[in-house]
Amino acid sequence: MKTLIINGSPRKNGDSMTLVNEMIKYINGEVKIIHTYYDNISPCVDCRFCWNNEGCCINDNMQEVYKLLDEVENIIIASPLHFSELTGKLLSFASRLQTYYVRRCIKKDIEFKLKKKNGVLIITGGGDGGPEPAIKRANIIFRHINAKTIGTVFSLQTNEIPSKENNEALRKAKELALELNILSNKS
Numbered sequence: 001m002k003t004l005i006i007n008g009s010p011r012k013n014g015d016s017m018t019l020v021n022e023m024i025k026y027i028n029g030e031v032k033i034i035h036t037y038y039d040n041i042s043p044c045v046d047c048r049f050c051w052n053n054e055g056c057c058i059n060d061n062m063q064e065v066y067k068l069l070d071e072v073e074n075i076i077i078a079s080p081l082h083f084s085e086l087t088g089k090l091l092s093f094a095s096r097l098q099t100y101y102v103r104r105c106i107k108k109d110i111e112f113k114l115k116k117k118n119g120v121l122i123i124t125g126g127g128d129g130g131p132e133p134a135i136k137r138a139n140i141i142f143r144h145i146n147a148k149t150i151g152t153v154f155s156l157q158t159n160e161i162p163s164k165e166n167n168e169a170l171r172k173a174k175e176l177a178l179e180l181n182i183l184s185n186k187s
């Protein structure tokens with residue numbers, strides 16, 4: 001079983017990564033983490049290369065991610081809320097999925113779909129401003145990459161209770177990790 005984790009937080013040991021690491025403790029198989037703030041993934045610049053060619057012409061680490069997105073059984077997206085949204089770097093990462101949209105909707109390759117996968121969303125927040133915009137955007141990302149969400153881990157009061165002390169969030173992270181293992185054994 002292969003799992004790709006997209007970390008939208010700039011804090012490699014912060015609240016979102018605490019919950020990611022809790023999942024990693026229990027997930028079987030290979031795990032690859034992409035840190036969107038540090039792993040050299042540029043935003044889409046709407047050059048429209050993908051309108052007439054396969055894939056994306058920006059030569060950065062997203063090329064490896066494109067391969068993984070068609071290989072993995074699971075995807076985990078983790079983000080703190082920044083102004084109730086996924087972080088800017090995560091949205092910038094998401095813009096590179098435009099090549100999939102173009103293939104289906106501009107080039108009319110309606111049969112095109114990435115490998116089916118299970119998805120988990122992790123959202124953390126200090127306590128001000130609700131998570132709805134971030135959840136909506138994450139669902140768009142999951143749709144673009146053919147992922148079915150099996151659940152979400154929330155830790156939304158981190159100013160008062162950091163994720164590492166949020167037993168309910170830690171419990172949910174473990175539960176969803178075990179669920180991914182079960183679902184992979186069934187398929």
Ligand SMILES: Cc1cc2nc3c(=O)[nH]c(=O)nc-3n(C[C@H](O)[C@H](O)[C@H](O)COP(=O)(O)O)c2cc1C
Pocket residue numbers: 009010011013014015016017079080081082083084085124125126127128129130156158159
């Ligand atoms: C620029 C910025 C904007 C933020 N906006 C929100 C917000 O809208 N709602 C919220 O609950 N927390 C907000 N926060 C707080 C973070 O989401 C919170 O501290 C989170 O636990 C950080 O997670 P991390 O350690 O994984 O980065 C914001 C933080 C920053 C730096």
